[in-house]
Amino acid sequence: MKKLLLKEKWPELWALLAHEGPLYLPVEEGSVVLYQLWQEGVKVNLEAVNSTVSPKDIFLPREETYLRYSCQGEMLDLEDVESDEPIIAFALHPCDLKAIEMIDRVFLNQDPPDALYKKRRENTTVVALACRQPDPYCFCGVFGIDPTDAPGADVMAYLTEKGLLLEEQTAKGKILLEKAAPLLEVEADETNITVDVKTQDFGLQVEGLPEDLQERFNDPVWDDLFRSCLGCGICTYVCPTCYCFDVEDYGHEEGGERFRCWDSCMFGHFTQMAGGHNPRPSRKERVRQRFMHKLCYYPETYGEIACVGCGRCLRSCPVNLDIVQAIKALGGEKVG
Amino acid sequence: MEEQISEQTVKVKKAVSQDLLGGRIDLLLGWEKGHYWWQSRPLFARSEKDLERLVWDSFCAVNLSRYLQDELKENKKIGVLVKGCDARAFNRLLQDRIVERERVILYGLPCPGMLDYARLTEEGGSDLEGIIEQDGTVILQTKEENKEMPREELLLARCRNCMHPDPVVYDQMLFTPLGDRERPEHFKAVEELERLSADERYTYWEKELSRCLRCYACRQVCPYCSCLECFVEQKSPRWQGRAYQPSENFMFHLVRAYHGTGRCIDCGECERVCPVGIPLMELNRKLIKDINELYGHYEAGLDPEQEPPLLTYRPDDPAAFSEK
Amino acid sequence: MGKANPLMPQTVTVLDITTETPDVKTLRVAGKEGIPFDFMPGQCAMLSVPPVGEAIFSITSSPHCRDCLEFSIKRVGDVSGVLHELVSGRQLGIRGPYGNGFPVDEMKGKDLLFIGGGIGLAPLRSLIGYCFANREEYGHIDIVYGARSPADLVRKSEIGETWPEQPDSTVYLTVDAEFPDWSGHVGFVPSYVSELAFTPENRIAVTCGPPIMIKFVLQALEKLNFAPEHVITTLEMRMKCGVGKCGRCNLGSVYVCKDGPVFSLAQLNELPSEY
Ligand SMILES: Cc1cc2nc3c(=O)[nH]c(=O)nc-3n(C[C@H](O)[C@H](O)[C@H](O)COP(=O)(O)OP(=O)(O)OC[C@H]3O[C@@H](n4cnc5c(N)ncnc54)[C@H](O)[C@@H]3O)c2cc1C
Ligand code: SF4
Ligand code: SF4
Ligand code: SF4
Ligand code: SF4
Ligand code: FES
Numbered sequence: 001m002k003k004l005l006l007k008e009k010w011p012e013l014w015a016l017l018a019h020e021g022p023l024y025l026p027v028e029e030g031s032v033v034l035y036q037l038w039q040e041g042v043k044v045n046l047e048a049v050n051s052t053v054s055p056k057d058i059f060l061p062r063e064e065t066y067l068r069y070s071c072q073g074e075m076l077d078l079e080d081v082e083s084d085e086p087i088i089a090f091a092l093h094p095c096d097l098k099a100i101e102m103i104d105r106v107f108l109n110q111d112p113p114d115a116l117y118k119k120r121r122e123n124t125t126v127v128a129l130a131c132r133q134p135d136p137y138c139f140c141g142v143f144g145i146d147p148t149d150a151p152g153a154d155v156m157a158y159l160t161e162k163g164l165l166l167e168e169q170t171a172k173g174k175i176l177l178e179k180a181a182p183l184l185e186v187e188a189d190e191t192n193i194t195v196d197v198k199t200q201d202f203g204l205q206v207e208g209l210p211e212d213l214q215e216r217f218n219d220p221v222w223d224d225l226f227r228s229c230l231g232c233g234i235c236t237y238v239c240p241t242c243y244c245f246d247v248e249d250y251g252h253e254e255g256g257e258r259f260r261c262w263d264s265c266m267f268g269h270f271t272q273m274a275g276g277h278n279p280r281p282s283r284k285e286r287v288r289q290r291f292m293h294k295l296c297y298y299p300e301t302y303g304e305i306a307c308v309g310c311g312r313c314l315r316s317c318p319v320n321l322d323i324v325q326a327i328k329a330l331g332g333e334k335v336g
Numbered sequence: 337m338e339e340q341i342s343e344q345t346v347k348v349k350k351a352v353s354q355d356l357l358g359g360r361i362d363l364l365l366g367w368e369k370g371h372y373w374w375q376s377r378p379l380f381a382r383s384e385k386d387l388e389r390l391v392w393d394s395f396c397a398v399n400l401s402r403y404l405q406d407e408l409k410e411n412k413k414i415g416v417l418v419k420g421c422d423a424r425a426f427n428r429l430l431q432d433r434i435v436e437r438e439r440v441i442l443y444g445l446p447c448p449g450m451l452d453y454a455r456l457t458e459e460g461g462s463d464l465e466g467i468i469e470q471d472g473t474v475i476l477q478t479k480e481e482n483k484e485m486p487r488e489e490l491l492l493a494r495c496r497n498c499m500h501p502d503p504v505v506y507d508q509m510l511f512t513p514l515g516d517r518e519r520p521e522h523f524k525a526v527e528e529l530e531r532l533s534a535d536e537r538y539t540y541w542e543k544e545l546s547r548c549l550r551c552y553a554c555r556q557v558c559p560y561c562s563c564l565e566c567f568v569e570q571k572s573p574r575w576q577g578r579a580y581q582p583s584e585n586f587m588f589h590l591v592r593a594y595h596g597t598g599r600c601i602d603c604g605e606c607e608r609v610c611p612v613g614i615p616l617m618e619l620n621r622k623l624i625k626d627i628n629e630l631y632g633h634y635e636a637g638l639d640p641e642q643e644p645p646l647l648t649y650r651p652d653d654p655a656a657f658s659e660k
Numbered sequence: 661m662g663k664a665n666p667l668m669p670q671t672v673t674v675l676d677i678t679t680e681t682p683d684v685k686t687l688r689v690a691g692k693e694g695i696p697f698d699f700m701p702g703q704c705a706m707l708s709v710p711p712v713g714e715a716i717f718s719i720t721s722s723p724h725c726r727d728c729l730e731f732s733i734k735r736v737g738d739v740s741g742v743l744h745e746l747v748s749g750r751q752l753g754i755r756g757p758y759g760n761g762f763p764v765d766e767m768k769g770k771d772l773l774f775i776g777g778g779i780g781l782a783p784l785r786s787l788i789g790y791c792f793a794n795r796e797e798y799g800h801i802d803i804v805y806g807a808r809s810p811a812d813l814v815r816k817s818e819i820g821e822t823w824p825e826q827p828d829s830t831v832y833l834t835v836d837a838e839f840p841d842w843s844g845h846v847g848f849v850p851s852y853v854s855e856l857a858f859t860p861e862n863r864i865a866v867t868c869g870p871p872i873m874i875k876f877v878l879q880a881l882e883k884l885n886f887a888p889e890h891v892i893t894t895l896e897m898r899m900k901c902g903v904g905k906c907g908r909c910n911l912g913s914v915y916v917c918k919d920g921p922v923f924s925l926a927q928l929n930e931l932p933s934e935y
Binding site for chain 1: 671673736750896897904905910913935
């Protein structure tokens, strides 16, 4: 049964949940919305559909330290850095949860599982928020995602005129709602839930595209598609299904830490090898890698295109070399 | 929104098609519509068919001369559509010896300023359906009613600060020049920051830069960042670490800004493309302002013959920074 | 979490370091109880020296050697550089083993042709050691190994003495050009392979070395009518995680760090040639 949290009680809920552990929710900072830690005074924005940068960094932080080293003379000491904090991820939209499911396949289901990611996934309670009105950039429908339903979430939330309707979907979700119980109304007003939300589809038709692309590594499309690309990393950094990372040390001879951080296949040094050889020497190969990974390689392994139609690359790529442009260039359009 | 082919687009097409189809240029760098009426993206035109897609409208913000560095490797002669800022960017590239003047034909577009979709939706709501432009005003078409606003108020921040809307370098000027503009508020944000204490400024920048994704879009679009190898990727010594720490954020942004001192053409492309809204122009304009105050008024990109102040030496150069 | 974190290294100690060539050194490392993990020939490990970082290297010792792991490391950059500076007794980080390793079972009963160039002997040496230790499982063993100059040949005592003395095996050495102190064969590895005219019948060829050498060796083997299934090589890509997650070492949907680095030519023919 759904329970109502009146608008005026939202801040109380944030404060209550933040007391339990880090609470990430969509925070407005000037022109951008980012999933950030709640603290007194931040401007929470539940109306925004898609945050500027996807919430993947709750599970795969931009930077994550995982070991501390100290070195004395000949001795090297390596120590695990662990975090056991229970995390709450609030107001993630269905497309972003679908994207997390896609990263799960790589980070949880492929041997060996990624311990850091696994820990964060297990420790996080996810409250999903159904979309009421899609953004002009949204096209999740193309990939069969229902913007009002997030099966992977622990709690499903719906915005109504009066506030937020909350419904538990898992045991973790139940615990969360029990904690919030004092703030919730028993009488839930369900009249305002929008269930029939349609996104645009740009005339895309992606069925069969992955199979088709398997033979098109050397397609002439790649000779031109990349030209407008600036070679920045925006598309990969805002995208909820991109997960590439780098590993680096931070410190000095005697002590410091090792962390991993986001990296992007759009950068030249990503594949730069010793001796000067680079298997992806120009933007052409890198653009091909990004789109082929999403549209061909990932589906080859996992059976699904690695795009959830969140529209972030459509919004943020400064030259509109986004996934829709790529799909269209590759012929993934409805005929007629 | 109904696609309107404006008179100006027709005229631009006509001008460039003669050169492209006549073989005077191998490639034309222009714009075409993206998926949305508020997006115009780069067009790499080689044929008559390509040219059909060409547009010149209020969303052609991308600076195309930035592509010359790579495209000149593959093409003998290239035509480029340039707005005021793009032409100054071209001068920057020329001065840095990235492009050869005789291999490029510049079509000058006096620019009334580009519209900012963020501003449009701020005023017209997120379900804004389209706009109609009538000299100097913009009608925002919302679901309920239309709203009329002065065009000037809906421009990209960088265009609201633009003093030279007319290309300063061109082979062919396609429309009547608009004339230079006064921008009394140009350094306003910088002056406000200057009034803060050093600690307050540090806190301000630490917070703003904390959003930086290090996607390097700001560098990639920048006309002064044409280095074949940026310090960011240099290996020995290794200047830039990858940690998302204040020290690394400052390292990137301060070093980049210093590399632009006296070279930044004030086009605001970096700030426009930044996905997380970092006010990069406050940093760049601070340095422009300092240069003006220390070495006399200088505007990079206006005149390729005029040496950037930090590349010249005069015995009486001020050295205020070394006296403290 | 501890050992469960695949990115977490353990520490090993340098037993000794020997200089092989002007830019290659061999490190022998061991944990408290000998080798830190079991592995198969062709597998690799990430070595790390903070704060310089991590890099991946083939394990060059044979799995039968239980008291230490050996790595032959060419100095090309930061990590390889600092590894060259280590002294015995110093600890470093290690994680692994990574990769699929050579198909030692499929190779059983076959004559074997090992073709290596320069530092490319590193992964081959582990395999060669393995085959010699299981001598009865394999047929005749030919080893063709070359380098730019006599000084660049690694493992001189093994290639010059130990291996030629093994039963039913032949070692062919070559260097790229004439040198005063060199009386052996002169010429590039691929043309030496053509000259020696190995027959493809019941033979598997395994080649490791610089990309340019591999390219021409593959051509030479093709001319000698080796079937692509019977030609095996290793690929090198930039690697960071070693476990198929960091996303940089893929050829299509195949990750070289996990699904490779050992591939048959037949497999490579099916993959995008992005290496
Ligand atoms: C499966 C496998 C097995 C291998 N086995 C061996 C072996 O047995 N022996 C051996 O000697 N080598 C081996 N290698 C190669 C070895 O991994 C590399 O030589 C090693 O990673 C170099 O690391 P480094 O830190 O010394 O070099 P780095 O300092 O990382 O530099 C190497 C080069 O990479 C580029 N580069 C690195 N980082 C960046 C960056 N951030 N930005 C731009 N450019 C960058 C530069 O061009 C630089 O010159 C193997 C590689 C693989 C994939
Ligand atoms: S596709 Fe767009 S966002 Fe991605 S690297 Fe290229 S310019 Fe940047
Ligand atoms: S490719 Fe673009 S639309 Fe698809 S999930 Fe990534 S950012 Fe969203
Ligand atoms: S930041 Fe400096 S080094 Fe890097 S591209 Fe710009 S000017 Fe060159
Ligand atoms: S564009 Fe913005 S987020 Fe990207 S590196 Fe520049 S300042 Fe950082
Ligand atoms: S090295 Fe990370 S995926 Fe292969």
